[in-house]
Amino acid sequence: MSVDASTVRRIAHLARIAVNDDEIEHLQGELNAILAFVEQLNEVDVTGVEPMTSVTPMNMKKRADVVTDGGDADAILANAPAREDHYFVVPKVVE
Amino acid sequence: MTDLTTLTIAQARAGLAAKAFTAVELADAHLAAMERARGLNAYVLETPERAHAMAKAADARLAAGKTGPLEGIPIAVKDMFCTQGVRTTACSRILEPFVPTYESTVTANLWRDGAVLLGKTNNDEFAMGSSNETSCFGPVVSPWRRKGANTQLVPGGSSGGSAAAVAAFLAPGATGTDTGGSIRQPAAFTGVVGLKPTYGRCSRWGIVAFASSLDQAGPFARTVGDAAILLGSMAGHDPKDTTSADRPVPDYAAAVGRSIKGMRIGIPKEYRIAGMPAEIEALWEAGRRWLADAGAEIIEVSLPHTKYALPAYYIVNPAEASSNLARYDGVRYGLRANGNDVTGMYEHTRAAGFGKEVRRRVMIGTYVLSAGYQDAYYVRAQRVRTLIKKDFEDCFAAGVDAMLTPATPSAAFVVGEKSAGDPVEMYLNDVFTVTVNMAGLPGIAVPAGLDGQGLPLGLQLIGRPFDEETLFSLGAVIERAAGGFAPERWW
Numbered sequence: 001m002s003v004d005a006s007t008v009r010r011i012a013h014l015a016r017i018a019v020n021d022d023e024i025e026h027l028q029g030e031l032n033a034i035l036a037f038v039e040q041l042n043e044v045d046v047t048g049v050e051p052m053t054s055v056t057p058m059n060m061k062k063r064a065d066v067v068t069d070g071g072d073a074d075a076i077l078a079n080a081p082a083r084e085d086h087y088f089v090v091p092k093v094v095e
Numbered sequence: 096m097t098d099l100t101t102l103t104i105a106q107a108r109a110g111l112a113a114k115a116f117t118a119v120e121l122a123d124a125h126l127a128a129m130e131r132a133r134g135l136n137a138y139v140l141e142t143p144e145r146a147h148a149m150a151k152a153a154d155a156r157l158a159a160g161k162t163g164p165l166e167g168i169p170i171a172v173k174d175m176f177c178t179q180g181v182r183t184t185a186c187s188r189i190l191e192p193f194v195p196t197y198e199s200t201v202t203a204n205l206w207r208d209g210a211v212l213l214g215k216t217n218n219d220e221f222a223m224g225s226s227n228e229t230s231c232f233g234p235v236v237s238p239w240r241r242k243g244a245n246t247q248l249v250p251g252g253s254s255g256g257s258a259a260a261v262a263a264f265l266a267p268g269a270t271g272t273d274t275g276g277s278i279r280q281p282a283a284f285t286g287v288v289g290l291k292p293t294y295g296r297c298s299r300w301g302i303v304a305f306a307s308s309l310d311q312a313g314p315f316a317r318t319v320g321d322a323a324i325l326l327g328s329m330a331g332h333d334p335k336d337t338t339s340a341d342r343p344v345p346d347y348a349a350a351v352g353r354s355i356k357g358m359r360i361g362i363p364k365e366y367r368i369a370g371m372p373a374e375i376e377a378l379w380e381a382g383r384r385w386l387a388d389a390g391a392e393i394i395e396v397s398l399p400h401t402k403y404a405l406p407a408y409y410i411v412n413p414a415e416a417s418s419n420l421a422r423y424d425g426v427r428y429g430l431r432a433n434g435n436d437v438t439g440m441y442e443h444t445r446a447a448g449f450g451k452e453v454r455r456r457v458m459i460g461t462y463v464l465s466a467g468y469q470d471a472y473y474v475r476a477q478r479v480r481t482l483i484k485k486d487f488e489d490c491f492a493a494g495v496d497a498m499l500t501p502a503t504p505s506a507a508f509v510v511g512e513k514s515a516g517d518p519v520e521m522y523l524n525d526v527f528t529v530t531v532n533m534a535g536l537p538g539i540a541v542p543a544g545l546d547g548q549g550l551p552l553g554l555q556l557i558g559r560p561f562d563e564e565t566l567f568s569l570g571a572v573i574e575r576a577a578g579g580f581a582p583e584r585w586w
Contacts, residue, residue: 001471003462015417015461016424016438017454018446027458030518034459037519038406038472044479051477052484055294055308055535056560060337075196079428088426091437 001039002032099124100264104168104321107267111157111167118153118167122146122211125169129213129265132238132586137250137259139174139232140182141214149211156209165328166209171266173257174215175222176202176312177301181212185303186230187220189423189430189448199301200333201270201312208328213266216256220450221420222277222305225524227255228514229452237285237507238263238582242549245585248507251281251524254315258285261315262582268325269315274306275408276528278313279540283502283553286542286580288322288570289315291528293561294535295340296326298333306415307338309408309532317579319541319570323347326563342561350564351571356390358565361495365401366527368504374546375501382499382543382554385576386569396495398486403479404530409522410463410476411533416453417460423448455518484534491559497569500527502540502553531557539566543577551580 003011008028012019019027073086082089099121102110110116126143146169153167177183177195184190198206206212219229226249227235237250238259250259254271258281261269271278273291282289290313297312304310314325327348332341362383367376383393425431425444432447434440449457463472490498504526513521531538537560540553554573558566 001468007462008458011458011462011465013442014465015457016421016441016445017449017457018439018442027455030455031459031462033517033519034409034455035462037522038410038476041403041406041410041475041479044400044403044475044482046475046478046482049478049481051474052308052480053477055338056340058295058338058340061334061341063334072196076427078196079193081425081429081431090426091434091440093437 002035003028100128102267103318104267104316104324105318107168118150118157118211119147121167122150122169122213125213125266132263132265134586135236135238135259135263136233137216137235137256137263137265138171138214139184139186139217139256142181142212145181145212149206153209153211163207163209164324165205168210168268169213169266170205170210171213171216171257171260171269172202173218173254173269173271175218175272175303176270177303178202178212178215181215183215183303184231185221186218186232187448187450187453188231189445191231191430193428197301200298200335201302201329204328204331210328216260216269218256219253220453221303221416222253222272222274223416223452223456224252225276225280225521226514227252227281228510229450231450234510235259236510238586239285239507239550240585247510248550249284249510251284251507253277255281257315258282258287258289261285261287261317263586267317268321270312270329271315272302272310272312273532274309275412275532276525278315279528279538279555280503280524282315282540283542284507284551286551286582287315287317288319288539288541289313290322290326290539290563290566291531291537292326292330292563293340293537295338296330296537296561296563298331298336298339300333300335304419306412307419308415309412319567319574320348320351322539323351323567340561345564347563347567350567353568354390355386355568355572358391358496358569359494360386360391360393361396361490361498362393363396363398363401363498363500365398366500368526372505375504375552378544378552378554379499379501382573385573386499389572394495396490396498398490398530400479400482400486401530404483404533405522405526407476407479407483408529408533410472411480413456413460414464414473415460417457417464420453420457452518480533483530487534487536496559497565498557500555500557502527502555506546506548506550506552527555536560537563537566539570541570541573542580543573545580
């Protein structure tokens with residue numbers, strides 16, 4: 001499978017990465033090189049093979065359903081690029 | 096007094112215990128060496144004040160006789176580990192202003208045991224790369240050069256800064272992360288020891304997430320014994336990482352020097368790839384001989400799905416990366432660029448903050464997970480991954496204790512040689528290491544010789560899950576036979 005220019009634009013939008021028109025052709029070439037490389041996986045017979053979901057066989061531990069953390073708004077906001085009091089500030093979302 | 100930077104961790108520990116020097120003197124020697132070696136660009140942040148404070152505290156504990164296993168030992172930390180109050184960037188512009196308000200579990204374990212932070216080391220942006228050329232702080236220059244030449248070589252990647260720092264005596268040990276070979280490949284390129292533990296052995300909590308089912312933290316050191324000492328502190332169960340293994344941490348250092356008599360060592364025939372340099376083949380043969388001379392039994396084994404590991408990896412890895420890196424949206428931390436609306440802000444922030452390789456992987460990952468393509472790509476790759484893991488399980492079930500392979504398909508290459516072309520060209524560097532991450536197994540790279548141009552080459556040992564001890568025992572045999580390798584100081 002290979003991607004065309006409009007698919008590259010769609011992927012960039014889905015990935016929320018702004019791409020200039022003059023970058024599309026180059027990106028398309030790079031993505032297609034990678035897609036051509038992974039194409040060989042189609043040679044493998046995977047009938048009846050389960051997809052791997054757990055790297056090491058283990059039961060996932062569940063922690064007690066209790067509050068262990070919180071009340072740390074200052075620390076959480078410490079690295080925010082824009083904030084007001086204990087809020088993150090973003091461009092207007094609702095008109 | 097001897098140059099304190101040449102000491103191994105074991106030697107430094109003995110010297111501190113014998114009061115031959117202080118932890119402050121040991122830290123100072125390294126800080127001075129780091130200053131002289133700034134041209135290598137191994138560190139992206141030096142932390143002399145923190146080093147002094149930690150070393151002073153270590154000296155006080157040494158004087159009081161209350162010491163941890165790494166008391167006073169200076170350590171370099173890859174910039175993928177969050178360090179409280181110390182800038183942590185993953186070497187990406189998008190995290191350039193980020194100062195964590197918490198400490199990663201692995202580094203917290205090191206400080207608990209008395210280690211001293213020297214600084215944060217360079218890496219490929221978000222650990223995506225095999226040459227340390229994608230860092231927003233610029234490439235790391237390897238302390239190694241070809242005989243009679245002064246061309247700049249890459250140290251490998253992604254943990255290129257940690258590997259170069261240990262090889263150039265700018266730290267006796269360092270932390271790294273390994274998603275597809277990011278500890279073992281740079282270790283091999285710089286002539287040091289690097290271990291990727293079993294998935295789950297070290298907590299991933301507080302490490303900048305890249306591909307969560309593949310990422311694992313591990314140590315760099317100049318000797319197998321030092322790597323074992325470091326892993327003993329780094330490893331352990333952590334309730335904050337649900338994939339962290341709840342099992343005791345063995346005395347890894349005790350495995351160094353243990354007899355390997357009667358161990359069965361598999362030589363996977365699929366690793367004999369077309370176009371492999373004769374020097375790598377000869378090194379592999381030497382490794383077989385050394386292990387056999389020490390009493391191991393060498394047997395040929397087959398891992399039939401080996402050739403599919405790299406293509407499957409280049410689906411699973413970008414898929415997980417694209418999900419993990421969705422968090423960089425310019426809202427909660429990191430860089431923000433302006434846009435006309437909130438979506439425009441996201442898109443411009445990510446375009447300005449991510450470098451080329453990161454953008455490429457996020458886009459590939461987005462594509463293979465998008466509606467209509469997920470089964471054809473991602474689910475198929477995860478099925479292939481099951482087969483890759485089963486290849487190893489079959490060998491281990493047949494009585495193989497560990498496998499011996501080359502660590503890399505070549506010695507270090509020239510800065511710029513592979514970064515300009517087809518991205519797949521760079522990916523092929525990890526051909527011998529990615530299988531191990533895909534199967535979640537432990538692997539160690541041990542320096543084993545120099546090529547005709549005087550550059551280090553490494554051998555890789557792959558073990559059963561949670562059997563790092565066997566890797567340390569076998570690695571020590573190779574180390575004893577091959578000797579150690581250090582670059583000539585030119586910087």
